[in-house]
Amino acid sequence: QWQVDDGSWFVNVVDNSIYSGSTSNSLSIAADASMEGYAYQCIANNNCPGTSVSDQAVITISPLPVPDFSFYVFLDTIFIQNNSTGEDTYYWDFGDTSYSSLQNPNHYYDSIGHYYIMHTVVDEYSCADSVSQEIIVYPYPVANFFADTACFGHPSHFIDSSYSAI
Numbered sequence: 001q002w003q004v005d006d007g008s009w010f011v012n013v014v015d016n017s018i019y020s021g022s023t024s025n026s027l028s029i030a031a032d033a034s035m036e037g038y039a040y041q042c043i044a045n046n047n048c049p050g051t052s053v054s055d056q057a058v059i060t061i062s063p064l065p066v067p068d069f070s071f072y073v074f075l076d077t078i079f080i081q082n083n084s085t086g087e088d089t090y091y092w093d094f095g096d097t098s099y100s101s102l103q104n105p106n107h108y109y110d111s112i113g114h115y116y117i118m119h120t121v122v123d124e125y126s127c128a129d130s131v132s133q134e135i136i137v138y139p140y141p142v143a144n145f146f147a148d149t150a151c152f153g154h155p156s157h158f159i160d161s162s163y164s165a166i
Contacts, residue, residue, distance in 0.1 A: 067131040087121035
């Protein structure tokens with residue numbers, strides 16, 4: 001039987017929306033910040049005289065790391081700036097079967113299209129959170145012009161024939 005002390009004294013844990021496994025060898029807790037500092041212990045009794053009480057463990061609730069990033073495109077490369085807080089480890093999924101664990105990676109997409117960059121951060125306690133942003137990779141524009149034949153003393157005309165495949 002698991003017991004919890006929320007500051008008043010130890011009471012038996014009951015399975016509910018917060019606790020599960022109150023009478024098993026493993027207690028699961030859906031903890032929130034209000035439970036910071038709660039102490040837990042396990043009572044073992046095999047229906048014989050005497051009861052064994054475990055050492056106490058105090059719960060520490062760590063805030064989730066906050067994933068955040070921005071990016072800009074220069075020529076054909078995407079430069080990513082990690083703006084996350086509280087993280088120790090970085091994981092990037094670029095949506096095209098490419099990945100990175102660098103803090104501020106760069107990436108090149110081989111094909112035009114819509115992609116989602118998924119950024120996952122993990123803290124020292126293995127708490128993780130993710131965020132994603134869509135990126136659209138457009139085709140290169142084509143710069144071009146043509147001019148008519150130029151004769152000395154007569155104006156020549158230049159015509160822009162540039163285009164974008166969008």
